[in-house]
Amino acid sequence: MPGLVVFGRRWAIGSDDFVLPGAFELFVRLVWWIGILVLYTVHKGQFNCPGGGLLHSYLLVLILLLASIICALSALVYISMQGTISNPGPRKSLPKVLYTRLLLYVPEFIWAVLGAVWVSDSSVHCEKTVINVIIWTVIASWVIIIFTIIGVLIVFDPLGGKKTLYLTDGVSRNLESSQSGQLLYNVKSSATRVWEKRIRLLCCCIVQDDDHRVAFTSIAELFRTYFSDTDLVPSDIAAGLILLHQEQDKMESCPKEPEEVLCHSPSSLVTDDLDVELKNAAHYMLFAAAAYGWPYYVYTNPFTALCKLKGDCCGNRPTDSDITGSDRHNFHFGSILNITGLQYRDFIHISFHNKIYEIPFFVALDHKKEAIVVAVRGTLSFEDILTDLSADCEDLTLEDVLENGFVHKGITQAATYIYRKLINDGILNQAFTIAPEYKLVIVGHSLGGGTASILAIMLRNSFPTLKCYAFSPPGGLLSKSLADYTKHFIVSVIVGKDLVARLSMPNMEDLKRRIVRIVANCNRPKYQILLRGCWYEVFGGDPDDFPTELDRRNQEALSQPLLAEESLMVHRSPSYNALEDESHQNSAPQYPHLYLPGKIIHIVEESSSRRLCSSDIKYTARWSNETVFSSILISPKMITDHMPDVVLKALNSLSQEHGECLSC
Numbered sequence: 001m002p003g004l005v006v007f008g009r010r011w012a013i014g015s016d017d018f019v020l021p022g023a024f025e026l027f028v029r030l031v032w033w034i035g036i037l038v039l040y041t042v043h044k045g046q047f048n049c050p051g052g053g054l055l056h057s058y059l060l061v062l063i064l065l066l067a068s069i070i071c072a073l074s075a076l077v078y079i080s081m082q083g084t085i086s087n088p089g090p091r092k093s094l095p096k097v098l099y100t101r102l103l104l105y106v107p108e109f110i111w112a113v114l115g116a117v118w119v120s121d122s123s124v125h126c127e128k129t130v131i132n133v134i135i136w137t138v139i140a141s142w143v144i145i146i147f148t149i150i151g152v153l154i155v156f157d158p159l160g161g162k163k164t165l166y167l168t169d170g171v172s173r174n175l176e177s178s179q180s181g182q183l184l185y186n187v188k189s190s191a192t193r194v195w196e197k198r199i200r201l202l203c204c205c206i207v208q209d210d211d212h213r214v215a216f217t218s219i220a221e222l223f224r225t226y227f228s229d230t231d232l233v234p235s236d237i238a239a240g241l242i243l244l245h246q247e248q249d250k251m252e253s254c255p256k257e258p259e260e261v262l263c264h265s266p267s268s269l270v271t272d273d274l275d276v277e278l279k280n281a282a283h284y285m286l287f288a289a290a291a292y293g294w295p296y297y298v299y300t301n302p303f304t305a306l307c308k309l310k311g312d313c314c315g316n317r318p319t320d321s322d323i324t325g326s327d328r329h330n331f332h333f334g335s336i337l338n339i340t341g342l343q344y345r346d347f348i349h350i351s352f353h354n355k356i357y358e359i360p361f362f363v364a365l366d367h368k369k370e371a372i373v374v375a376v377r378g379t380l381s382f383e384d385i386l387t388d389l390s391a392d393c394e395d396l397t398l399e400d401v402l403e404n405g406f407v408h409k410g411i412t413q414a415a416t417y418i419y420r421k422l423i424n425d426g427i428l429n430q431a432f433t434i435a436p437e438y439k440l441v442i443v444g445h446s447l448g449g450g451t452a453s454i455l456a457i458m459l460r461n462s463f464p465t466l467k468c469y470a471f472s473p474p475g476g477l478l479s480k481s482l483a484d485y486t487k488h489f490i491v492s493v494i495v496g497k498d499l500v501a502r503l504s505m506p507n508m509e510d511l512k513r514r515i516v517r518i519v520a521n522c523n524r525p526k527y528q529i530l531l532r533g534c535w536y537e538v539f540g541g542d543p544d545d546f547p548t549e550l551d552r553r554n555q556e557a558l559s560q561p562l563l564a565e566e567s568l569m570v571h572r573s574p575s576y577n578a579l580e581d582e583s584h585q586n587s588a589p590q591y592p593h594l595y596l597p598g599k600i601i602h603i604v605e606e607s608s609s610r611r612l613c614s615s616d617i618k619y620t621a622r623w624s625n626e627t628v629f630s631s632i633l634i635s636p637k638m639i640t641d642h643m644p645d646v647v648l649k650a651l652n653s654l655s656q657e658h659g660e661c662l663s664c
């Protein structure tokens with residue numbers, strides 16, 4: 001549904017978005033109106049107290065005002081319930097009703113001020129019950145007015161009022177190329193500036209330098225490009241995600257070919273190799289999780305962590321390890337010790353330094369596996385988020401590596417930072433001097449997994465026997481040639497429907513198209529989609545059946561032609577139309593396909609259970625292919641499957657099952 005256009009500008013709300021908030025306000029107003037009416041009826045003829053005449057007039061006008069508001073809200077809710085997302089014709093009269101409802105805020109505001117003045121007047125000596133009711137009436141009025149103002153600010157679209165021409169083919173031919181080019185440039189610049197201001201506002205609490213400013217501009221351009229070719233409001237996206245989840249569940253419940261494309265035939269050799277890698281991954285996931293420091297330790301041990309860390313923080317700071325960055329009270333280092341089970345002397349270097357493109361890591365000696373472990377931390381700060389979102393592609397040029405290709409820009413810069421620290425500062429030389437016979441292993445989770453993968457590529461020539469374990473790395477990381485090159489020394493571990501492992505710009509574009517397609521073809525009103533979707537997500541049940549808009553009706557019967565998929569992608573308010581012209585001029589995709597690194601182990605639940613309190617979950621693991629992760633799957637677990645504690649739990653469960661099988 002294109003954004004609602006009122007007061008000459010587009011807003012980030014649709015004409016079918018007033019059902020639920022309007023119904024809630026209608027309920028409040030009805031209760032309020034009935035209460036005032038009862039109060040007036042009971043106390044009628046008893047307004048002889050000082051100030052009673054004004055009170056009598058106040059209540060009469062308030063009853064009439066509330067009745068008018070109730071009528072306007074009823075009409076607003078009723079009209080908003082009509083039609084569907086792609087059939088806004090039955091709602092074409094909604095702006096007039098909305099203007100009426102907003103106009104009623106003027107007398108309501110005046111009456112709220114008068115009520116506040118009357119209540120604060122010390123000369124009024126009416127019955128205490130009446131005074132209390134008026135006080136609550138004034139409070140309710142001000143609360144509704146304040147929430148309305150907040151709502152207006154939320155749905156305000158900074159680009160909604162920009163006056164630009166609707167660049168249809170006919171108009172474009174009448175414009176000089178220089179005029180249309182300047183117009184397009186102005187619209188693009190305005191959109192980029194709006195996104196840049198939003199990002200700066202979100203990151204206002206961090207110190208900003210030149211790197212931050214460059215990242216802000218790059219990320220703003222990324223968001224501008226992604227959101228410029230649609231006119232969907234946030235509730236449309238929510239409805240689309242709900243429909244996609246139910247459609248996905250329906251497809252999974254139907255008999256079909258195996259969704260996984262195995263990299264190898266299921267021979268005993270492959271099974272043995274998988275078991276070995278799962279055991280190693282379970283061991284090294286501890287290091288990847290430990291890199292998060294005290295937040296992860298407290299999250300996984302909420303009742304005992306603080307007591308243990310309190311004892312550790314009172315100890316002296318270890319001098320054998322090279323520690324950089326801020327770690328007040330040794331909370332981070334104490335957490336790493338407790339999670340890994342290592343000793344002070346086992347750590348070669350620990351860095352808690354964190355800036356954009358510069359993420360924390362540590363180097364430690366793992367005597368159990370005879371390995372020098374480089375563990376890179378995942379996303380845990382605003383700086384890390386900026387590194388994640390710097391998703392432009394850049395070339396990775398390495399000597400003696402023929403498989404050069406595209407890589408994620410922000411993650412590559414983070415890997416370059418750690419590479420320089422390890423090599424230029426002699427950290428790895430120091431480690432191999434202590435343990436020359438040990439092998440090099442690089443691990444990380446999420447952003448740390450992506451950084452560890454690119455760092456492994458950079459160190460591969462110097463350390464041919466190195467191994468890398470990337471847990472839940474970002475999907476848009478390496479080009480196909482580099483991804484194939486890394487299969488010899490990198491193992492990626494993905495759990496379930498992890499969103500981050502499927503996150504890339506082509507996949508996000510595919511998700512956008514799928515949302516547009518499914519909301520354009522659904523014949524259910526949006527409020528029904530949202531209500532039934534919430535019920536389905538919380539209580540489960542069978543996926544809803546959502547036939548297309550034209551099922552069981554003729555197109556001629558519609559009051560307005562349907563907004564088809566192409567309409568939702570192109571049919572926009574003027575401030576968005578100019579941006580479409582660029583996509584036709586540049587047919588080549590801006591973002592090439594990037595893939596997960598190395599060989600991929602995909603861990604899934606044997607049976608999906610909707611019981612949130614169920615802890616007895618069994619997992620299965622198999623070798624997978626990067627093409628399996630070429631589409632984003634919608635699920636309540638798409639976020640939780642990415643969490644490091646869930647990954648560690650799944651790996652430990654599989655390792656225990658393997659050990660039990662061996663003992664049997």
